[in-house]
Amino acid sequence: xxxxIECIPNFSEGRRSEVxxxxxxxxxxxxxxxxxxxxxxxxxxxxVFTMVGSPEGIGEAAFRLAKKAAETIDLTKHTGEHPRMxxxxxxxxxxxxxxxxxxxxxxxxxxAERVNSxxxxxxxxxxxxxxxxxxxxxxxxxxxxxxxxxxxxxxxxWQPDYGKAEIHPTAGVVAIGARAPLVAFNINLSTSxxxxxxxxxxxxxxxxxxxxxxxxxxVMLEDRNIAQVSINMCNYVKTPLxxxxxxxxAEAARYGVQIIxxxxxxxxxxxxxxxxxxxxxxLENFDSKVQVLENHLL
Amino acid sequence: xxxxIECIPNFSEGRRSEVxxxxxxxxxxxxxxxxxxxxxxxxxxxxVFTMVGSPEGIGEAAFRLAKKAAETIDLTKHTGEHPRMxxxxxxxxxxxxxxxxxxxxxxxxxxAERVNSxxxxxxxxxxxxxxxxxxxxxxxxxxxxxxxxxxxxxxxxWQPDYGKAEIHPTAGVVAIGARAPLVAFNINLSTSxxxxxxxxxxxxxxxxxxxxxxxxxxVMLEDRNIAQVSINMCNYVKTPLxxxxxxxxAEAARYGVQIIxxxxxxxxxxxxxxxxxxxxxxLENFDSKVQVLENHLL
Numbered sequence: 001x002x003x004x005i006e007c008i009p010n011f012s013e014g015r016r017s018e019v020x021x022x023x024x025x026x027x028x029x030x031x032x033x034x035x036x037x038x039x040x041x042x043x044x045x046x047x048v049f050t051m052v053g054s055p056e057g058i059g060e061a062a063f064r065l066a067k068k069a070a071e072t073i074d075l076t077k078h079t080g081e082h083p084r085m086x087x088x089x090x091x092x093x094x095x096x097x098x099x100x101x102x103x104x105x106x107x108x109x110x111x112a113e114r115v116n117s118x119x120x121x122x123x124x125x126x127x128x129x130x131x132x133x134x135x136x137x138x139x140x141x142x143x144x145x146x147x148x149x150x151x152x153x154x155x156x157x158w159q160p161d162y163g164k165a166e167i168h169p170t171a172g173v174v175a176i177g178a179r180a181p182l183v184a185f186n187i188n189l190s191t192s193x194x195x196x197x198x199x200x201x202x203x204x205x206x207x208x209x210x211x212x213x214x215x216x217x218x219v220m221l222e223d224r225n226i227a228q229v230s231i232n233m234c235n236y237v238k239t240p241l242x243x244x245x246x247x248x249x250a251e252a253a254r255y256g257v258q259i260i261x262x263x264x265x266x267x268x269x270x271x272x273x274x275x276x277x278x279x280x281x282x283l284e285n286f287d288s289k290v291q292v293l294e295n296h297l298l
Numbered sequence: 299x300x301x302x303i304e305c306i307p308n309f310s311e312g313r314r315s316e317v318x319x320x321x322x323x324x325x326x327x328x329x330x331x332x333x334x335x336x337x338x339x340x341x342x343x344x345x346v347f348t349m350v351g352s353p354e355g356i357g358e359a360a361f362r363l364a365k366k367a368a369e370t371i372d373l374t375k376h377t378g379e380h381p382r383m384x385x386x387x388x389x390x391x392x393x394x395x396x397x398x399x400x401x402x403x404x405x406x407x408x409x410a411e412r413v414n415s416x417x418x419x420x421x422x423x424x425x426x427x428x429x430x431x432x433x434x435x436x437x438x439x440x441x442x443x444x445x446x447x448x449x450x451x452x453x454x455x456w457q458p459d460y461g462k463a464e465i466h467p468t469a470g471v472v473a474i475g476a477r478a479p480l481v482a483f484n485i486n487l488s489t490s491x492x493x494x495x496x497x498x499x500x501x502x503x504x505x506x507x508x509x510x511x512x513x514x515x516x517v518m519l520e521d522r523n524i525a526q527v528s529i530n531m532c533n534y535v536k537t538p539l540x541x542x543x544x545x546x547x548a549e550a551a552r553y554g555v556q557i558i559x560x561x562x563x564x565x566x567x568x569x570x571x572x573x574x575x576x577x578x579x580x581l582e583n584f585d586s587k588v589q590v591l592e593n594h595l596l
Contacts, residue, residue, distance in 0.1 A: 261582040270592045277571035280578040284559040
């Protein structure tokens with residue numbers, strides 16, 4: 001079983017196709033690294049890449065991408081709806097197989113050191129790699145955005161983890177860190193009352209006292225005229241999908257509302273689903289590493 | 299996504315370690331083929347190998363193993379509890395990824411042709427590869443065993459699909475064919491009454507009018523003093539695990555009995571579990587080929 005780490009770098013460019021193509025080429029340039037997906041949003045003027053590979057390979061690919069982004073993206077000329085502070089804005093590393101969170105933290109620090117020393121971009125470590133609790137949250141680090149960073153970095157509280165208190169003139173600053181895999185999991189309700197979805201979202205999310213590692217809001221699916229509990233599962237190992245599903249089911253029942261369906265947006269690690277099958281089928285002593293055939297082929 | 303076929307050859311040798319080791323070496327000799335598991339049973343005097351690989355690789359490995367078995371195993375000297383008719387007794391090919399059953403049937407015929415022409419062993423095609431309905435079932439082909447084969451092959455109804463009506467003097471005959479993946483799935487009941495497990499097994503299995511692709515018997519787990527419905531899922535795509543689980547749950551309820559757990563013995567393809575997660579989580583429009591991260595790495 002090979003060691004596998006996922007990396008999902010976000011770039012502040014979603015319009016110029018030649019720049020996006022150059023970044024795609026860079027992502028594909030490292031042996032053992034696979035670019036699973038990339039999507040660009042013109043109004044956000046932002047692109048998100050999803051890559052997976054060996055620890056060494058994925059670190060090298062992340063560095064090459066940061067370098068190419070710094071060469072091709074000028075934040076002084078950037079406009080877009082999405083908040084941003086750097087040409088490469090954020091670089092998360094996610095443990096997928098046979099690696100620990102600690103391995104990803106170590107890798108994130110190696111890449112951070114290299115991005116700073118070779119490219120001259122100041123780096124904040126975030127999420128599991130953060131050097132202080134107030135630096136875990138990307139939004140807190142990015143507050144003020146590119147334009148506010150020169151001033152923000154004068155604050156002793158906001159010294160970068162790598163580099164001097166001075167932004168890169170065109171590439172800004174970047175956040176690099178390790179985090180658990182995120183699964184975007186939405187649950188559709190048999191009601192058009194958004195307030196019911198809002199109430200359930202509030203009950204299940206961590207920030208208002210619900211389940212740890214769960215972020216959630218109510219949204220309206222206008223085309224289907226149904227309310228949805230839209231969820232980010234920030235650690236499906238510690239808070240699995242079935243647990244959220246069953247809690248939503250139980251809370252919806254109070255309103256006489258049922259779950260009519262759910263969806264996973266984008267990619268999910270296999271184990272997020274295998275875990276739920278194990279729960280519902282009451283599997284005893286199941287070891288997915290050994291017993292799932294595909295795990296022997298990775 | 300690579301084409302992958304599983305092969306689970308059964309050999310009539312479970313005692314002589316030097317023979318088993320020679321077969322293991324043979325299985326490991328083809329690039330692109332992985333020996334996932336092998337187990338030997340002394341009282342059965344039989345070994346079962348589980349390999350997976352590309353269509354070309356797995357066909358080559360199956361042939362090399364048949365050759366090695368013919369060279370090292372002498373059926374005239376074989377004793378054991380398990381019925382058998384050949385040195386290599388049965389060779390199933392199973393579609394795992396990006397291959398059709400038709401591909402596996404084609405491969406089984408290629409290997410059968412080669413085993414006969416190069417090794418002089420008569421071959422019966424069985425299961426999905428069978429040339430007639432009465433040849434689908436391995437037990438029907440094997441009836442009479444090694445000792446009865448010379449006589450059986452005189453019957454015009456039992457001419458081999460490849461080769462003359464004459465057994466290989468020491469390696470006997472072999473069945474080769476394609477079949478769907480088999481998942482061994484057992485369901486434990488909250489009762490020590492074996493009759494309840496027997497009744498449920500009879501209701502769910504195909505042979506007595508239940509679900510297609512399901513074989514089932516009731517067994518007693520003496521150490522836990524509980525009855526179990528022991529199931530072979532012979533096509534988990536067409537009859538998925540959750541459907542059997544829910545039917546057993548419903549039938550057990552008539553006796554006031556609950557399902558207290560289940561188990562999967564040995565290996566299962568990922569999709570046998572992903573399918574069940576999809577059902578219980580009511581996932582809409584989920585495409586495991588695209589959305590399960592690991593599928594991009596195989």
